[in-house]
Amino acid sequence: MGSAFSQTFPPKPVFSVEQIPDLTGQVIIVTGGNAGVGRETCKAKKAILNRYVAGKNRGVMMPPVEQRTANGYDLQFGTNVLGHYFFSTLLLPTLIHTAKNSPLAHGHARVINTSSSAVYFAPKGGIAWETLGIDTSSTAACRKLGTSTLYAQSKLGNVLFSNELAKRYADQGIISSSLNPGNLQTDLQRHVPWPLLKIMNLFLYPASYGALTQLWSGTSPDGESHSGKFLIPWARVGDAGPNSHDEKLAEKLWSWLEEQAKGH
DSSP: OHHHHHHHSOOOOSOOGGGOOOOTTOEEEEETTTSHHHHHHHTTOOOOSSSEEEEEOOOOOSOOTTOBOTTSSBHHHIIIIIHHHHHHHHHHHHHHHHHHHOTTTTTOEEEEEEOOGGGGGOOTTSOOGGGSSSSHHHHHHHHHHOHHHHHHHHHHHHHHHHHHHHHHHGGGTEEEEEEOOOSBOSGGGGGSOHHHHHHHGGGOBOHHHHHHHHHHHHHSGGGGGOTTOEEETTTEEEOOOGGGGOHHHHHHHHHHHHHHHTTO
16 A cells, blocks of 8 residues: 555646646546536636547545435446446547547547546455445445445546556547546545544645646646556656556456446
8 A cells, every 4th residue: 555655745746737738729628627626627728629638537435325326326436437437438439530630639639537546445356346236235235345445446447447448449549547636625525524534634735736647647748658557646657556457357347337338
């Protein structure tokens, strides 16, 4: 868990919003732009149309286990992973078309998935598949695993999905990366018990810091080399741990996501 600890105290940022190049004529789509990291990312907006960067931030952290999505999935995995998969695949035809046809795209479109340092605390094997159903046994499995581990599982899901997206669509111009934005003061901690939150606040940074890594990857020339990479605070390349390199696990997750999205 040393990697998670080292990311709690990252070195001084070497990238700033002043280094964002001119983005005139380009599109950046940010989910969760009304609060937290998404809102801070939107503050750096610089124009519209033709190169696409899709940054997905909106998430749920440690809600009561009994809270489920409208379709009955664990709220954290349903929101943080399944929802982002569905949104990304809806955008894929446009992303690919833009990468191939827009002179501003330079042959690629970038997709950035927001993960977390919690990725290092995912359950044994990476994903507890019994928690991903929509029946009562799945709810019981979720209760047994606990909300904090379910959150970590969903954050690993972000990384695995991002890596698989990079592998499947690299030849069509898709650059897909995932990142830990840092330990930040946002409304994401709204479900965290107060005693724990009081301790966490000692190690949290202003939300504006959280936008740095995704702005770096989404707007700078460096981002062209980030496909399949895991990025860490502030604007550095890191590693999401052994589970993130399990290609069979990533393929299995992709197949599961694909199956759940059928008919929608």
